[in-house]
Amino acid sequence: MDNGAGRRSAAIAWALLLLALVLAVIAVLGADGWLGGLPTVLAIFFGPGVGWQNARGRLRFNPEAIGLAVATSIGCVIVLGLAMNAVELSLTRAHWSAVLAILLAALGMRGLVGRRRDDIPHTRPAVPARRRAMAVALTATCVVAVTGSALIAWFSQQHWLARQHYTELYATGSSEHQRVTVTNHEGEAIGYRARIAVAGQAAQVVSFTLNDGSTWSRVVAVDPARATADVPMLEVELVRIGVPGVYRYIRLVRPQPTAQPTF
């Protein structure tokens, strides 16, 4: 399977140059979305290896050669990452895109410039129409099965997560203000009643209804100096309408730490 000497392809060289251009655009514009994804995955996992094989005139299209090209690509990316780090070039999107673009452009140019007259032109062996149709049908079947597998896995997981019903109650903030947040993951609209008690102030009672996935929050002013051993700085009791007792409860005796103190 890997006994052939391989060849050098102008089409591959142009494809590498195109990928280099895409990466250059990403480096300059930092574009997300459609520009990312598949082209960049191709550029990282196949570009350097296929480019290397093409530049050496050893391009082959069989599963083993492609696998070795992927290995070469991964090895290249690891070495590039180490080299970038060694020269204090941070591993950011712009730097990665630029470095990979230069590499692919160099390999693409070498593939074009290095072509010799005796490079064997790529000729596809004639495949009978029936076998070709069968191959297409088989590939389509496999793609449908894999896509179906992925969709089933994704949606069953989302359904499994959605079936886990709970309500979150938490507080975040500083020594002056705290944001009290309630998020409903109960799978249905729920009525809540929150009793918010701040040290040194009269307790407030707030009633509200939240749809599944919705969040309610309120910012309250707090004063840590007024908190005592028996009276916390902030106390929130959340009652779920229709469920006896306190459903969720938080209590802050001091503002949350913002950084580890140093002594």
Add this chain to the structure above:
Amino acid sequence: MAADAAPAGEAAVAPTRRTHVKVRSWWLTYPVMTAGALAGCVGFAMSRASVAGAAPVYWLGQIALLVPCIVICIRRTASAQSRLLALQLLAALQALLAWAYSPERFRFPDELQHVRSAREILLSGHLFSANPALPVSPGFPGLEIVTTAVKQVSGLSLFAAGIITASIAHVLLVTAVFAWARALRLGSRYAAACALVYGFAPAFPYFDALFTYSAIALPFFVLAARMAVRVVTYRESALLVLPPLFVAIVSHHLTGYLTCGFVGLVAVLVRRSRHAATAPQLARAATVGLVGAAGWTAAFAPHAYNYLLTPTRVALLALVSPNLDSAGDAAALGLPAPLWQRLIGIGGSIVMLGAAYAGARMLWRSSAAPWLRRFGWAAVAYPAVLVVRVLAADGPEISARLLLYVMLLTSIPVGYLLVSIWATGASRRRVAIALAIALLAAAGPTVSATPPSWERLPGEFHVAGYESGVDAQVSATVAYAEKAFFPGATVACDRMLCSLVAGETESTASNVATKMFYADNIVRHAEIGHLALDYVLVDDRIALQRPVTGLYFPGEGDTGPHPRPFPVDRLTAFAVDPLYSRVYDNGPIQVYDVTRVWLG
């Protein structure tokens, strides 16, 4: 050498009309395999929905996934490309199933440790930042370099970039094994059989497809081994061993050293053969690699020596004082693997052992080159790993990981045996024997591989489980921690919460806080102060279930077995202590800010 050393039947596949017809007869292989993956995903979905019959559907899928691949790899009439394509498809579908098991986030503890390393690289833009979740990980950044490059350039999430990287590495591994076996010049059928047998390593189908640093290093271990063999068989320069060796060294500590060992082993085997001239070159390559590995470890990952010492000591101690009572905590909790799975697991190991012995003998008596015949006996490493599995306390885990390396040696005689039995003109009985050996050897590791039987199908929550210990509430708590905890906060929690907090936030999960959880108020306060804890995460469900993996907390080592669930009064103490701020509550899980205890 190639022709006469090839197992019978390998060289004689002529492109006759009959062969052509037969070639078309295996066209169903690939659709059946993908249907197997589909059935596996349906099994997962049924299990998540608590529908009866999930397990049979899942196992049916595994059979559909494996059997066609086994047949196409060892039958006589198939092209090299179709065999390798089947192996690659098998690996790709295994990666698909590994993703399908947890399709929206990383859950396995080892993966989460590497998530932290990758996050540190993304945050700092540089390698080698400290990772409290796994201190050795930043010193071997191969996986994280590739993943962060994909994430940065493509704009995908870290999870998607990690899944793509790990999946491609998984497919690459089986391709590398095929290429390695082809370098032995025993034919593509033999190479396919070797790659197939290598895939019977228990950690291969699932663990190797996870986001772990060994996953990206292993293909380069095999590629370095391939180059070492090609130095012998194709007279190539030994310098070509060094690039894959270097990538293995910078990607995973153990893999780097074992790669050097493998190259050294080839050098030893080719001595006193007509290829003896290559032995010094290979020995030099192995020495250079060893020096490089030692230098790399000393410079970038000095923790690695201690890290490697622990499992090595466990494995060696097992030989001196065997721990025969290591049936596992899951078994003690009434969650043992079903009897049929245990029997098939044992049977598979015995079959593999027998096949390795028979294959080594067969290879020894063949006309293959002397160094290659000696290579067959290197499979003796397989029973050594089985001894560790039976005798060591963490035997199943250590042996499963070791087999990812040792199976490369074991595949030489077992692949030879399979190909030789199903030789040209073999009777139906011989064909049946070859298939039976392959199926049993595959079935053993398949049923005893990770994930363990109690969480093989997703959906049920287990306290201290691996993936099954992460449900929506745990995820929500960690999402809160990521928003609210300051960088460097020290956190105490149970094992799964700590895995996630350490991996996905900038906090440090304490692995010495077990005593704090078990203590009374006075000692607890002292421990909180002593450890300078900022937050304690409490999951009430630890008072309802015993830990399925034996330990509630990270670093818990001296509390002994847990005959009962965690004492509930130790958990309620957090709720009533006036010194603790309860800052988060989602029902089963609460987060306490405990800094008041030691900051006043």
